[in-house]
Amino acid sequence: MITADRPPVAPEPTVPSTAVAATVRVAAKRVEADGVVSLELEAPDGARLPDWTPGAHVDLVLPDGTTRQYSLCGDRWDAHRYRVGVLREPAGRGGSAYVHDRLAVGDAVGLGGPRNNFPLVPAARYLFVGGGIGITPLLPMIRQAALLGVDWELLYGGRTRASMAFVGELAEHGERVRIVPQDEHGLLDLRGFLGDPDPGTRVYACGPAPMLAALAAATAAWPAHTVRTERFVARELGTPARDTAFEVELARSGRTVTVPPGRSVLAAIAEAGVEVLSSCRQGTCGTCETGVLAGEPDHRDSILDDDERAAGDCLFPCVSRARSDRLVLDL
Amino acid sequence: MTLTAEPAHDLPTSDVDPFCPEVLEDPLPFHAALREAGPVVHLRRYDVFAFARYEQVRAALVDWQGFQSAAGVGLSNFRHEKPWRPPSLLLEADPPRHDAPRRVLQKILGPRALRKLHEAWLADADRLVDEVLDAQGPEFDAVPHLTEAFPLRVFPDAVGIPQEGREHLLPYGDHAFNAFGPANELVEKGAPRVGELSAWVAAQCAREVLAPEGFGADIWAASDRGDITPEQAPLVVRSLLTAGVDTTVHGLSAVLCAFATHPEQWRRLREEPGLARVAFDEAVRWESPVQTFFRTATRDVPIGGHVIPDGHKILMFLGAANRDPARWGPDADAFDLARDPSGHVGFGMGIHQCVGQHVARLEAEALLTALARRVETIELAGPPRRHLNNTLRAWEALPVRLRPA
Ligand code: HEM
Ligand code: FES
Numbered sequence: 001m002i003t004a005d006r007p008p009v010a011p012e013p014t015v016p017s018t019a020v021a022a023t024v025r026v027a028a029k030r031v032e033a034d035g036v037v038s039l040e041l042e043a044p045d046g047a048r049l050p051d052w053t054p055g056a057h058v059d060l061v062l063p064d065g066t067t068r069q070y071s072l073c074g075d076r077w078d079a080h081r082y083r084v085g086v087l088r089e090p091a092g093r094g095g096s097a098y099v100h101d102r103l104a105v106g107d108a109v110g111l112g113g114p115r116n117n118f119p120l121v122p123a124a125r126y127l128f129v130g131g132g133i134g135i136t137p138l139l140p141m142i143r144q145a146a147l148l149g150v151d152w153e154l155l156y157g158g159r160t161r162a163s164m165a166f167v168g169e170l171a172e173h174g175e176r177v178r179i180v181p182q183d184e185h186g187l188l189d190l191r192g193f194l195g196d197p198d199p200g201t202r203v204y205a206c207g208p209a210p211m212l213a214a215l216a217a218a219t220a221a222w223p224a225h226t227v228r229t230e231r232f233v234a235r236e237l238g239t240p241a242r243d244t245a246f247e248v249e250l251a252r253s254g255r256t257v258t259v260p261p262g263r264s265v266l267a268a269i270a271e272a273g274v275e276v277l278s279s280c281r282q283g284t285c286g287t288c289e290t291g292v293l294a295g296e297p298d299h300r301d302s303i304l305d306d307d308e309r310a311a312g313d314c315l316f317p318c319v320s321r322a323r324s325d326r327l328v329l330d331l
Numbered sequence: 332m333t334l335t336a337e338p339a340h341d342l343p344t345s346d347v348d349p350f351c352p353e354v355l356e357d358p359l360p361f362h363a364a365l366r367e368a369g370p371v372v373h374l375r376r377y378d379v380f381a382f383a384r385y386e387q388v389r390a391a392l393v394d395w396q397g398f399q400s401a402a403g404v405g406l407s408n409f410r411h412e413k414p415w416r417p418p419s420l421l422l423e424a425d426p427p428r429h430d431a432p433r434r435v436l437q438k439i440l441g442p443r444a445l446r447k448l449h450e451a452w453l454a455d456a457d458r459l460v461d462e463v464l465d466a467q468g469p470e471f472d473a474v475p476h477l478t479e480a481f482p483l484r485v486f487p488d489a490v491g492i493p494q495e496g497r498e499h500l501l502p503y504g505d506h507a508f509n510a511f512g513p514a515n516e517l518v519e520k521g522a523p524r525v526g527e528l529s530a531w532v533a534a535q536c537a538r539e540v541l542a543p544e545g546f547g548a549d550i551w552a553a554s555d556r557g558d559i560t561p562e563q564a565p566l567v568v569r570s571l572l573t574a575g576v577d578t579t580v581h582g583l584s585a586v587l588c589a590f591a592t593h594p595e596q597w598r599r600l601r602e603e604p605g606l607a608r609v610a611f612d613e614a615v616r617w618e619s620p621v622q623t624f625f626r627t628a629t630r631d632v633p634i635g636g637h638v639i640p641d642g643h644k645i646l647m648f649l650g651a652a653n654r655d656p657a658r659w660g661p662d663a664d665a666f667d668l669a670r671d672p673s674g675h676v677g678f679g680m681g682i683h684q685c686v687g688q689h690v691a692r693l694e695a696e697a698l699l700t701a702l703a704r705r706v707e708t709i710e711l712a713g714p715p716r717r718h719l720n721n722t723l724r725a726w727e728a729l730p731v732r733l734r735p736a
Contacts (some may be wrong), residue, residue: 048393051682053430076426077396122431122560144427202557225557270671277608278673285684287673289442308443 022111022300022319024049024060024082029105032085032165036133037100040074041082044108048079050282050302054140055118055204055230058082059300061110062103065243066095071137071206071230072114073166085165087133110243112300112319113283118230120144123202126152127194129215131207132159135166137230141204142173152176157188157211190218197222206230242298246322250274250331251293265317265327274331276317283319290315291330296323342637343368348376349623349646350512355719358622359664362651370635377406377513379625379644383651385658385676387634391626391647393681398626398645400683401425405511405625405722408644415510416529420566422574422683429682432567435553439546442689452485452693456701459484464705464735470712473729478583481698482576486690490571491545492535503528504577505720511624512721532572536565546571571687577723578620579691583698584726585618586611589666591711591731599668601736604703606668611695616659616675617666619650622724624679649676650724707736 028040043049052058053076057069074083089096103109120126120141128138135156145152154177158164161181170177180188188211194203197219203226205215212229219227245260248268259268266278266288279287283301292315299309300319308314317329345368347354347361354361365372365383372381382388391398401424403409409418418424420432438444463476479501487497506521506528534540541547547568554564590597590610600606625644632639639645653675654663678685685691702709710732718727 051395053426053434079394079396116434119430119434119558120427121558122428122563123557148427225555275609275671277612277671279675279678279688280680280684281674286442286689303441314443 023108024111026103026105026107026109027081029103033167034160034163035088036085036163036165038073038083038085038165039099039103041084041109041111042080046080049082050114050284051079052076052082052114052302053116054120054144055137056114056116057118057137058084058114059110059112060084061112061243062095062098063107063109064095064098066098067110067112068095068099071118073136073139075143076140085133085136110300112298113302115302115305117305118204118206118228120204121202121228124150124200125198125202126150127201127203128152128154129188129190129193129203129205129207129211130154130156131188131205131211132157132163133165134205134207134211134230135164137206138204139166139169142170146173153193154178155180155188155190155193157182157207159183188214190214194218194222197226199223199226201226203227204229242321242323246324247326248322249326249328251328252331259321264319265315265321269317269329269331276331278318281318283316286316288316288318290317293328293330295325295327297321297327298323342371342373344373344375345381346375348513349374349381349648350515350517350721352719355721356717358650358724359654362648362654365648366651366655366657371637371639374646377644377646379406379646380639381646381648383648383655385652385655388647388649388652388676389680391645392676392679392683395425395682397629397632399425399629400626401428402627402642402644403625406513406644406646408627408642410627410642415525416507417566419570419573420563421570421686426682431559432563432570433682433686435550435558436567436570436686439549439553440686440690445689445693448485448489449693452697453700455485456481456697457704459698460701460705464733469734470730470732473587473731474580474584474726477698478587478726478729479580481583482579482694485694485697486575486579488542489546489690490568490575491542491547492572493540496531496535499528499531500572500576501580503532504573505723507573508577508621508720508722510721515721517719517721532569533565535572536568538564541568574685575687575690577720577725578687579694581620581723581725582611582615582618582691583695584729585620585724586614586695586699587709587731588711588715588726588729589614589617591709591729593666594708594710596666596668597709600699601703601707604700607696607699607703608692609672610668610699611692612675612677613666613668613670613672615677615691616653616672617664618724619653619677620724621677621679621722622650623648623722649679652676702733705735706733708734 024041025044026039027042030038032038052072057071059067059069061067070084072082073085086099088100126145130138157180160183212231243261245258247258249256253274255272257268257272259265276288279285286303292313297315298321301316370387374381459481509517538551550567551564553559554561600610625646628639628641628643630641656663678688712732713730715726716728718725
């Protein structure tokens with residue numbers, strides 16, 4: 001046996017960065033339809049982005065401080081790029097005007113998540129219903145269904161054909177896809193598309209509230225858990241995320257540290273000499289969970305669901321930050 | 332052992348069998364030689380490629396697109412060979428099939444879900460330590476009395492399987508982890524009982540056998556909600572019974588052995604019992620109870636100036652990565668509570684990262700906290716003896732002497 005002692009090669013540890021990973025760069029911006037642009041996002045250093053599953057969304061913290069949620073609609077087999085589709089909202093609500101008019105290739109945006117409240121569950125058959133920009137979470141689901149060789153069909157409605165994004169890339173699926181612009185064909189014929197209730201089929205629908213209301217009526221007789229919907233809302237999250245420093249008080253050790261922008265809470269705490277065990281440093285594994293005693297967290301993890309976030313009693317300091325000036329942690 | 336550079340393309344090679352008894356007994360010199368030889372080494376004996384440096388192991392673990400699990404995470408290549416049992420829906424699955432079972436289990440075993448077990452497990456560990464000190468006195472074998480006893484007390488109950496037959500759990504797990512290696516004598520030794528053990532394990536996964544509350548019931552409830560299918564539910568339960576017992580037993584043995592041989596670290600833990608979790612992760616790094624897993628290249632993967640051809644197996648040495656001086660510094664071999672073990676790959680990394688890691692940490696926290704409260708010093712009372720397994724680094728016997736506080 002060789003017992004070659006490798007002289008300790010300059011121990012410059014290949015530690016995954018503890019600085020804030022939660023920033024992405026706009027790598028491409030494309031007009032997809034009237035009022036819809038897509039953004040391709042990548043890590044500034046070209047690293048892998050956190051893994052995601054179809055139905056997931058990310059929070060983007062725009063340079064003007066607004067935080068918006070967008071469904072991921074790219075290819076998860078490309079670990080280096082995310083794609084989102086952004087509709088210009090009426091009255092320019094919720095940051096969409098900023099994305100359309102000002103956000104440019106090369107700009108940095110803050111990233112939260114990905115999180116998935118709309119996961120694709122295993123089924124023998126899928127029926128997808130997309131309304132307008134609600135097509136975005138369905139795109140990776142469709143790809144996945146196709147990959148698994150599962151039977152599926154898509155009903156895709158929009159105001160006009162010109163306003164409907166990603167029609168081109170759906171064309172390859174032929175007969176499985178029905179494109180239904182309202183000005184040509186009127187409202188979606190949901191009952192005709194869905195057919196009779198079928199326990200082996202899962203219905204996935206995303207779109208504006210009136211479409212989902214019509215879908216709820218049309219699927220009233222379907223068995224429980226067969227219909228899964230996500231409402232497309234231009235949701236703006238409470239207090240705007242901050243890009244300034246905040247203070248973190250460590251209640252048990254009595255120390256207070258300042259967390260500047262560009263530094264993770266985890267790194268700042270470690271510098272103060274308080275050790276928090278971590279692993280993925282991406283907000284996915286749950287190892288660094290820390291109790292929050294006071295203050296309002298800015299959750300950037302992929303773990304907590306909306307209720308757990310609202311409880312505000314814990315955070316993942318490897319990625320999450322503060323909305324308030326001060327956070328008090330149980331450390 | 333010789334590591335020779337093949338003249339054609341300078342790919343370092345080795346003829347050593349990583350699963351031979353000598354290496355399993357003490358893999359550290361072989362690991363060091365592999366790390367030294369290069370970022371990738373060809374293991375001629377099995378025609379597989381080895382990663383032993385932290386950088387490549389971590390990169391392969393997270394790159395599920397390039398390094399798949401569905402062709403098996405053992406030596407056997409499911410593209411060509413029939414698996415010995417229906418493949419795991421988690422460990423031996425790729426996206427998209429991996430997604431739904433993973434999501435379900437991650438929630439059921441997540442830190443928030445475990446909060447409700449926290450107090451009971453801490454109390455149970457206290458009781459166990461009292462009972463053992465009473466019954467055995469200060470000197471005993473820590474493996475049966477503590478590190479096997481504690482997981483077997485809390486974990487099968489948490490899953491919700493019946494009392495009867497629990498003695499099958501450790502032999503089943505031992506065989507399953509042997510089966511990731513080549514069909515050597517360790518696998519042969521287990522073969523006669525495989526049918527019986529597998530049948531028992533499969534029977535425990537049925538809905539009507541499982542307690543109305545517990546991880547098992549939670550998994551079936553997820554199938555009622557349609558988050559997984561009723562066909563998947565028993566295999567998801569099986570993944571807990573396969574991966575959740577032997578691993579923690581050997582993890583606990585590792586941390587106790589570390590303390591028995593590092594008295595100053597035990598003093599430190601007693602002064603700061605809050606370090607229990609850090610101590611356990613440091614022991615998981617230091618000992619790597621799960622030593623190795625394979626992946627299969629999904630395309631020609633360039634690495635360190637070489638190409639791993641599509642469909643070839645890669646053996647990732649988690650244990651070697653966890654002691655790579657390039658990542659952990661010149662004292663990588665030291666067990667040290669002052670070190671931040673964060674980022675070790677003892678639980679893997681990426682989408683397959685151990686979904687039971689919070690369970691394992693809770694068990695360890697409970698047992699170490701109970702011991703730290705009652706035990707002033709802990710030392711070896713005789714030479715410990717290894718238990719050989721193709722994948723696990725384990726102790727058969729760990730004689731200890733405890734001085735109660
Ligand atoms: C010290 C104890 C443990 C160690 C060292 C350990 C180690 C590991 C490792 C290295 C992996 C990654 C496999 C891969 O990447 O191919 C893994 C996966 C897994 N572990 Fe653990 N484990 C431990 C405890 C547990 C426990 C207590 C459970 C169950 C409650 C568990 C259940 C699993 C499962 C189901 C997977 C597969 C996850 C997936 O592929 O998505 N493990 N474990
Ligand atoms: S280290 Fe994994 S969630 Fe923070």
